[in-house]
Amino acid sequence: MSVIYDKVALIGLGLIAGSISLAARRAGAAGRISGTARSARSRSAARSLQLCDDITDNAAAAVRDADLVVLCVPVGAMGKVMAEIGPHLKQGAVVTDVGSVKQEVIEQVTPHLPAHVHFIPGHPLAGTEQSGPYAGFAELFENRWWLLTPPEDADPAEVSRLRRFIRALGANVEDMEPGHHDLVLAVTSHIPHLIAYTMVGVADHLTRVKETEIIKYSAAGFRDFTRIAASDPTMWRDVFLTNKEPVLDILGRFTEELFVLQRAIRMGDGEYLHDYFTHTRAIRRGIIEAGQDTDAPDFGRSAKPPAGKVD
Helix, strand or coil: CCCCEEEEEEECCCHHHHHHHHHHHHHCCEEEEEEECCCHHHHHHHHHHCCCCEEECCHHHHHCCCCEEEECCCHHHHHHHHHHHHHHCCCCCEEEECCCCCHHHHHHHHHHCCCCCEECCEEECCCCCCCCHHHCCCCCCCCCEEEECCCCCCCHHHHHHHHHHHHHCCCEEEECCHHHHHHHHHHHHHHHHHHHHHHHHHHHHCCCCCHHHHHHCCCHHHHHHCHHHHCCHHHHHHHHHHCHHHHHHHHHHHHHHHHHHHHHHHHCCHHHHHHHHHHHHHHHHHHHHCCCCCCCCCCCCCCCCCCCCCC
16 A cells, blocks of 8 residues: 555554554555654663654654644643644644544644645544553554544535545544544443443442452453453543533433332332343344444453553
C-alpha cells in the first residue's frame, strides 16, 4: 500500500497510539511517525519498542510538519493539548482523536482549532483492559469499527483520506452524528464498564466474603465480566464526567430493568426470566456472528500478561 500521510503525529503513547503506529507501519500507510507523551516512562517504553521515528517530550515539536495529528489522550485533556499544539500545525493538517466521547471533545477542541486545519473527530471501537505502550499490537483494529463524526463543513476529500488510512489499519469505518455516538457508546461501553467497576466494589465491600475468596474462587462470570474493571481509571473518570447525560439516562433505564428482574426472582416468575435470558442470549450470539468477538471460553483473549506495563 502507498503512503497515505507523509507524517503522522501521535499525541499520547498508550495502547491505542501504539497500536496505530504498529498497524500503520505494517500497512505502509505513514511515511514517518512522531510521538509524544506526558510520562517519561511512556516515552522511554515507546523508544524501546521503536514505536515512532521521533519521540519527544514536546507536543509542539511532535506535530511540526505533520499531515495527520491523532489526539490519543484522555477526553478531559483534549482541550489543553489542542491549545498547546494549535499554533504549530501546518497548513491543511488533519486533526482527529480517539476519545470515546464526541460532543465534549468537539466542544473542547474547536475553540483552539486554527482556520487552516481540518478537524475530523473519531473513535476506534477497539481496546483491551491493558494500558501503556507495551499493550499495543498491530492487529487491534482488525474488523473493528472506527466511528467518525465529521462536521457538516468538513472537506470531503480529507474525510475520504482519513477513511483510507483507518481502513489501512484494518478497521471498518462509519460516520455517526456526535450526540448519537455518545448515546450508543453509553449503552455499548460506558455503562458496562460502570457496572463492572460497581460489581468489583460490591464484592470488595461484602464483609461476609473475604478478598482472598473473591480472587481465588472467581468463576468465569465474575472473572470475565469484571475484566474491564482493570481499565485505565483516568480515562474512565473523564468518560463519565464528560458523557454525563447519556450515561445517566441509560443508567436509569438499567436500574428499571434490574428492578423488574428483581421482582421476577422474588415472585418466582421463571417463565419471564427464561424469556428474558433467551432474548439477551440471542443478542450476544449476534455480536459473535458479526465478528466482533468469539465464542471461545476465554472470549478469544490470551491469558498471557503483556510484556510490560507503563502508565
